[in-house]
Amino acid sequence: MAQEVRGVVAHGKGEPVRVETILVPDPGPGEAVVRVRSCGVCHTDLHYRDGGINDEFPFLLGHEAAGTVESVGAGVTDVAPGDFVILNWRAVCGTCRACKRGRPWYCFSTHTAAQPMTLADGTALTPALGIGAFAEKTLVAAGQCTKVDPSASPAAAGLLGCGVMAxxxxxxxxxxxxxxxxxxxxxxxxxxxxxxxxxxxxxxxxxxxxxxxxxxxxxxxxxxxxxxxxxxxxxxxxxxxxxxxxxxxxxxxxxxxxxxxxxxxxxxxxxxxxxxxxxxxxxxxxxxxxxxxxxxxxxxxxxxxxYGDCLPERDFPMLIDLYLQGRLDLDAFVTETIGIEDIEPAFEKMHHGDVLRSVVNL
Incomplete structure (x- = not known):
């Protein structure tokens, strides 16, 4: 049964984003529902809002995230409910020509969840980079979840999902x-x-x-x-x-x-x-x-x-270990933590160079 949660939606080019009720379906085969704990505000989200990526509005924004797996669909074995994960937009397929040549960090056929998340009226949402994490929960392909040490700060860990990893x-x-x-x-x-x-x-x-x-x-x-x-x-x-x-x-x-x-x-x-x-x-x-x-x-x-030519399953755990050892200061990238209603002011601060990252805590 679909769950009702709050999420940040962009409806049109340059229009201010809105916090709305969205519907997150139960995970199907190969999918996972993740309870989002933190999500960074990235320039890519602003590009989506301004129509710089494509015109497939409405967008469910947010993609630089960490959270806890809540449920998984049939056939999912790499992550389980309760796992602390960083979300990524490179769920490698394992079968494309790059993967077969032993270069999965170039995977040419990365995949996302098959089912759409929707507005309350049934309108399908396009999740930013196939993630859509400015939301209390999101539906992703299980391969977009990379399990890491749960003692890491969600605000810092989530930034590996995009800009810091790049x-x-x-x-x-x-x-x-x-x-x-x-x-x-x-x-x-x-x-x-x-x-x-x-x-x-x-x-x-x-x-x-x-x-x-x-x-x-x-x-x-x-x-x-x-x-x-x-x-x-x-x-x-x-x-x-x-x-x-x-x-x-x-x-x-x-x-x-x-x-x-x-x-x-x-x-x-x-x-x-x-x-x-x-x-x-x-x-x-x-x-x-x-x-x-x-x-x-x-x-x-x-x-x-x-994406920094990264392989999430290889790089994310290693970098989180370095962070926990005090050798990589991910906390230094978190300029401020904000609420889900504060995305537009965060875009403005980012535009003026006032922050490295605003991070939404959910």
Whole structure:
């Protein structure tokens, strides 16, 4: 029997979100109902509200979440009622060409719950990234639930569901930062700051944080940046990074902004044979021009990082263990905790760069 819960719904492009009654069905085969405990407010939720993802309104927003499994459907064996889980939007299929080649972090056929959640009048909702976690409970595919140590703070743990994992993974998985590397991170919001933390975990010798906001640069220092560069006021970011790396450029440069101008900075701020990682998400109209001779002549790797190239079942438990050991400060990403009615003010704070993450406690 479907359960009535409160959830945050976006009905139209740019319209303020509303807290409404939604219906969550009992889990079917391969599905799970999760009691959401915390969910971060991510830029992707704002993109959904503003029609930047698609036009499949109404959306049930929220996706950066942790909670407790309440019930599971037939055939579910990996999680059980009572398990503390982080929700993810990469439920790997195990059968696509990427999975069969032993690269499940690239899974090309990830899946979500088959049944829809609905409004009280029966209107089907589109859950953000197949999750929809600005709600007291949500229905997901069981593969979207990753069991982790229940002693972790739900507010901190849930952030691994999207932005923080994207940044950590950009450094650890995609960029393959290793001991002694020099690293530059352009853009130090939630994703970029997490990339700084990832570079620190990997043992980078020098970590250069680049941003236009001194508040974000100070936060990046707290997470492991050894040097900071404010790119405003006509500062030549490429030259600044080169000067901090013996004139050579960084071994790995991570673009956490995703604009043509920041990508060009990343491209030229890396050392010869270095690596550029694009983890900031560009918009469809953006174009990039680079001299092909420079692409050839500088060598190295130009990579895009999808979700930090993470494999949730591998990465989430490991990162939570590091958090509980005091080696990864996930709490530093939680700027404030808010209620389910406070999403619109949280969007405004995020837009102005006032927070790394607002986290909804449910």
């Amino acid at each position: 940044g950590l993974g950009a450094a650890l998985n995609t960029g393959q930062v290793t001991r002694g590397d020099t690293v530059a991170v352009i853009g130090c919001g939630g994703v970029g700051s997490a990339a700084v933390a990832g570079a620190r975990l990997a043992g980078a010798s020098k970590i250069i944080a680049v941003d236009l906001d001194d508040r974000k640069l100070e936060t990046a220092r707290g997470l492991g940046a050894t040097h900071t560069v404010n790119g405003g006021g006509g500062t030549d970011v490429v030259k600044a990074v080169q000067e901090l790396t013996g004139g050579f450029g960084a071994d790995v440069v991570i673009d956490a902004v995703g604009r043509p101008e920041t990508y060009q900075q990343a491209f030229y701020a890396r050392d010869l044979a270095g690596t550029v990682v694009l983890v900031g998400v560009p918009t469809p109209e953006m174009k990039l021009e680079l001299p092909l001779l420079d692409v050839f002549g500088r060598g190295g790797s130009l990579k895009s990082s999808w």
